[in-house]
Amino acid sequence: MLAEALEHLVRGIVDSPDDVRVSTKSNRRGETLEVRVHQEDLGRVIGRQGRTARALRTVISALADGEPVRVDVVDTDRRR
Numbered sequence: 001m002l003a004e005a006l007e008h009l010v011r012g013i014v015d016s017p018d019d020v021r022v023s024t025k026s027n028r029r030g031e032t033l034e035v036r037v038h039q040e041d042l043g044r045v046i047g048r049q050g051r052t053a054r055a056l057r058t059v060i061s062a063l064a065d066g067e068p069v070r071v072d073v074v075d076t077d078r079r080r
Contacts, residue, residue, distance in 0.1 A: 030068025
């Protein structure tokens with residue numbers, strides 16, 4: 001449910017909603033939701049000084065009912 005809610009929120013922000021992908025990974029610290037968007041929409045999802053990303057994390061944390069959840073915005077263009 002959290003992944004669908006996050007995907008819905010992000011699709012409303014970006015210019016390329018068809019490129020939005022949210023994947024779920026579970027680990028011992030809880031659930032991690034990874035958000036992937038079109039490269040040109042990355043700044044829009046992060047926002048000025050990270051305000052939009054912080055707001056998305058706040059909403060998802062409220063929906064999680066106290067369960068540990070982490071939201072990561074993944075930069076698909078950056079290579080490690």
